[in-house]
Amino acid sequence: MAPRYKLTYFDLRGRAEPTRIALAYAGVHYDDVRISWENRLEGEWSEIKNSGKFPFGTVPILEVDGQTLSQSMAILRFVARRHGLAPSEDIQQAKAEMFAEEVYRLENAYIRALLNTDLEQQKEQMNQFNKETVPKASEYLEKLLDKNYGDEVYCVGNKLSFADICVFAFFNTYVGHGEPAVPAALEKFPRLRVLYEKVRDEPRIEEWLKKRPKTSL
Numbered sequence: 512m513a514p515r516y517k518l519t520y521f522d523l524r525g526r527a528e529p530t531r532i533a534l535a536y537a538g539v540h541y542d543d544v545r546i547s548w549e550n551r552l553e554g555e556w557s558e559i560k561n562s563g564k565f566p567f568g569t570v571p572i573l574e575v576d577g578q579t580l581s582q583s584m585a586i587l588r589f590v591a592r593r594h595g596l597a598p599s600e601d602i603q604q605a606k607a608e609m610f611a612e613e614v615y616r617l618e619n620a621y622i623r624a625l626l627n628t629d630l631e632q633q634k635e636q637m638n639q640f641n642k643e644t645v646p647k648a649s650e651y652l653e654k655l656l657d658k659n660y661g662d663e664v665y666c667v668g669n670k671l672s673f674a675d676i677c678v679f680a681f682f683n684t685y686v687g688h689g690e691p692a693v694p695a696a697l698e699k700f701p702r703l704r705v706l707y708e709k710v711r712d713e714p715r716i717e718e719w720l721k722k723r724p725k726t727s728l
C-alpha cells in the first residue's frame with residue numbers, strides 16, 4: 512500500500528513549498544494541512560505549537576509511517592530519496608545538498624527581515640536582500656551552473672533533483688512572489704533562467720503551480 516503522507520505548515524509556500532513541489536513531481540498524494548499564518552499568535556497555532564506533536568515546536572512537519580519528521584530540509588531530502596529526486600552517487604548528493612543549503616541560507620535572510628518588527632530595519636533588510644543578497648548569490652549560483660557541461664541544465668548531473676527544486680522554489684517564492692514568470696532579477700543569469708524554466712515547465716509541477724492556493728508568501 513502506498514504510504515500516506517501528511518504535511519503540515521502554515522497557509523504559505525515558504526519552507527514547505529519545495530517538499531510540495533517534490534511530491535507533485537513524484538505524483539504522490541498527500542494531505543496538505545495548512546494552519547492560519549495570520550492568526551498564528553492567538554489562533555490554532557498558539558494552541559497546538561506546544562502540544563507535543565511538533566518535535567521542535569515548528570512547522571513544517573511530515574507525518575509518515577507512524578513517524579513525525581521535522582526540519583524542512585530533512586523532510587525534503589527524505590521525500591527526494593524516496594521518490595527519485597536525490598542523486599545516488601555520494602559526491603553528487605553532497606553537491607545537491609550544497610545548492611540546497613545555500614538557498615536555505617538565503618531563505619533565512621528573507622525570513623529574518625520579514626519577521627523584524629522594527630519597520631525601518633525591516634525595510635533596510637528587505638532592500639539589502641533584494642539589492643545585495645539575491646544578486647550576489649545569483650552570481651555564485653550562475654558560475655556553478657556554468658561549470659556544467661554544455662547541455663546540462665540541472666544543478667547536478669543531467670537529472671532533476673531536490674537541489675533544482677530548492678533553487679526554483681526560492682526564486683519563485685521570495686523573488687518572483689509566486690508568479691510563474693521568470694523573475695526580472697534572473698535576466699542577467701542565463702543558466703539560472705533556464706533552470707527556473709525547466710523546473711517550472713515539468714508537467715506535474717506546472718499543474719501544481721496552477722492549482723496551489725494563492726498565498727502572500
Ligand SMILES: N[C@@H](CCC(=O)N[C@@H](CS)C(=O)NCC(=O)O)C(=O)O
Nearest residue numbers: 525526568569570571581582583584
Ligand atoms: N529550521 C526549521 C525552521 C522552522 C521554522 O522556524 N518554522 C517557522 C515557520 S517558517 C515556525 O514554525 N514558526 C512558528 C513558531 O516558531 O512558533 C525548518 O527548516 O523547518
